[in-house]
Amino acid sequence: MATTATVHQTKWWSGGKSPFNLEYGKLMMWYFLMSDAFTFGAFLISYGSIRFSQNFWPDPNVVFNAFPGAGHANLPLAFVSVMTFILIISSVTMVLAVHAGHKGDKAGVVKWLFWTIVGGVAFLSCQAWEWHHLITGEHAVLVDGKIDIIGQTMRGNPWGSLVSHDAALAALQNTPHETLVNLAHQSNHGSSHEQLAALTDKDLISKINLDELHVRTKGPIAFGGYFYGITGFHGFHVFSGVVINIVMLMMTQKNVFQNRGHYLMIEKAGLYWHFVDLVWVFVFLCFYLI
């Protein structure tokens, strides 16, 4: 902190010095990140604006309650907290890579950049699993008096309010045979599709466990577009961050920075990577927590 005192006495604007005491690339990276923050902010605020214009919005704990390998267990927030920790830890390894760069420690830069890349790839894999799980999910939804099986897509949202037992039972009477077979299969994994298809509609309905099915109405359509749009845009940032870090790793190993005499490039890549973590903090807040 002793340096701060001298900073204030320095005449930054009288020439011969960089007024912001930063090299060009780093300053421009900061301004790029600021503009990117406005892009993300605009997306999230648009989402908030639509959300506030709706009477009903799905509870995130109901939507995001799955964990890889845990089947149908109800684990709200568990998987997304893993994703959040992965990003925080990869941010820390990036800090360490930048620090190693300041000391000109090539081996340290390579080591910590490698772990940062691993973290980024792990995060992207988690996101891929989550998207796949949401899109291919089979949820019983009450549509026009009958039950439909839909996943979370851009066009359909299966997370409306819960339908009562009686209403669901009434809707089952109008539901086509094929859908009944699929619904019955969800409660009876022992029987094959062919065995179930041979049954009459009445027998199928008696085999369906309505308490397990959690029939809902359709939720707001905008949910899918905003969720996939914003997490996708963030995921694309993570992806490009990983690519940048891989390029940095290759340049480090080819001694480009060592010959140049400094590792300032790693610092700029680091700023970008931390920004990706920063955005996730807000995406996590807006989609998963509130």
Added chain:
Amino acid sequence: MQHPAFEEVTIHHEHADDGTFYKKVKKTTLLLSVITVIELVIGLAIYNIHKGENPNEFLILAFKGMVCILTLAKAYYIVSVFMHLGDEIRNMIMTIVVPLLLFIWFIAAFIWDGNSYKNLRNTYDKHFQESTMPAKHGTHKEEAKPAAPASGKE
């Protein structure tokens, strides 16, 4: 300390001292993790309040406000420690932070607008209100009517 590439720039970070640096990074990591865990606990609390018979709307709102504040704290630590913005000179920090103040208006105005749109629709479009208003707990009978697709165009 002289900047390695540009003689007009001086290094003002405390890079030299390894001990202080690692201590600071460790402390920040711990802080971010603890805040995240608190956020998760609050998130689960909100989930359990929602599940209950009569959700206390005020309590839910208070919890949601708390997570927002904790998130801002996390953002502050990431930007000031990990991104070293806190170590830059004041003029430079201001060129980043002052434009971001626009967000205060941005968030308030658009959320206000969305809310007002909802209120207007509920007042003048009874179909919208009846088809999208979630039923209160214990009155599931209301939903027995096959509802029209919940929300129209948004």
